[in-house]
Amino acid sequence: MNPALNDVTLDFATLDEIREAAVASLAPEVTDFLEGGAGDETTLRRNRAAFAKWALRPRVMNGLVAPSTTTTFMGLELGLPVLTAPFGVDNLFDAEGHLAVARANERAGTLSIVPEAGSFSFEAVRAASPAAAKIAQFHPLASDDNFLRILSRVEAADYEAICITCDCPTAGWRQRNLRNRYVPPLSAASGNYPPTPDSEINDVFGQLFELDAPVWSWEKLGRLLSGTSLPWMAKGILTPEDGVAAVKAGASALLVSNHGGRQLDGVISSLEALPAIRAAVGPSVEIALDSGVRTGSDIVKALALGADVVVLGRLAAYGLAAGGEAGVARVLELLKQELHSVLTLLGRGSIADLDESAVMPIEAP
């Protein structure tokens, strides 16, 4: 964050202004790292195009009063059907990183998914905001011992749910970073791995830079998580087959995601993937969706097509870069206001009222 922006943060009138302020405050190679995708960025573009292929179907004059946006996800209460995404190397965007993200979520009544590869430890983020830092994300990478050690820390710090990132055994082929000769600093991803002689940081995140990294199995993941009483969600699901496999391994929730177009270029958008995954796992499995969510009407479309909540990656990071805690809080506030406007104009009194009748497929404009 540019400190000069501090006192004007609440003047941000639109989410686009927040993105512009973020880009203005970051070095160009950091902006490319944040905004870029893998390969030709086909999937990155597709994530946005997918939302434009659905129109809203409003019902008017139905006597509704102010819409309700409260819900629950994985047993946790939310004022909005929104979580912020686990994004690593967060002190590249603001010195307070996920401490600020969690505090902003607390202000909005939403929750933060706290990353293993963040600049602050799970314990520190939880302490900064026990009300919002309730879900810890970690990677099925490197040794079983390290995975179980992280799990124990998350349990001891009183996190209430877990998110396992399943689509990132190795980093995607990110051409902007290659052209910029840019690799984000390992130190910014080391909040959970302070540099001691026996630190395993290089085992865990070193694997992200290996091309032929070993990939875990559902069977192994399910076995290592069988000892925890915390519910877990599988992040990075794009097919009904993997949705069903994750549930079989013990997941109670799925995060339908292509990692914001940053992993395998050429895959479908998460919004396109969602309906078949919902159909395959049925109504009892909770589903979150990320990758391309940028507006209140995007939230409505994702929920109408089968998601229970959405997760914000770039939008949260833009807020952080534009104004630290206040910037993220402003992102969440503007989204909430837009969501209220859209629900009222759509004639839906609560997010539970969002089903397929709220949308129709159209030719992309």
Ligand SMILES: Cc1cc2nc3c(=O)[nH]c(=O)nc-3n(C[C@H](O)[C@H](O)[C@H](O)COP(=O)(O)O)c2cc1C
């Ligand atoms: C800078 C950055 C860092 C990220 N780091 C992680 C990470 O450490 N773990 C993870 O599971 N996903 C990570 N992601 C992916 C996000 O959790 C999320 O899936 C993605 O940003 C959603 O798409 P969106 O940015 O279009 O909202 C990262 C994303 C960005 C932009």
Ligand SMILES: O=C(O)C(=O)c1ccccc1
């Ligand atoms: O950049 C990413 O998408 C990502 O997942 C990540 C993972 C570890 C450290 C930093 C970013």
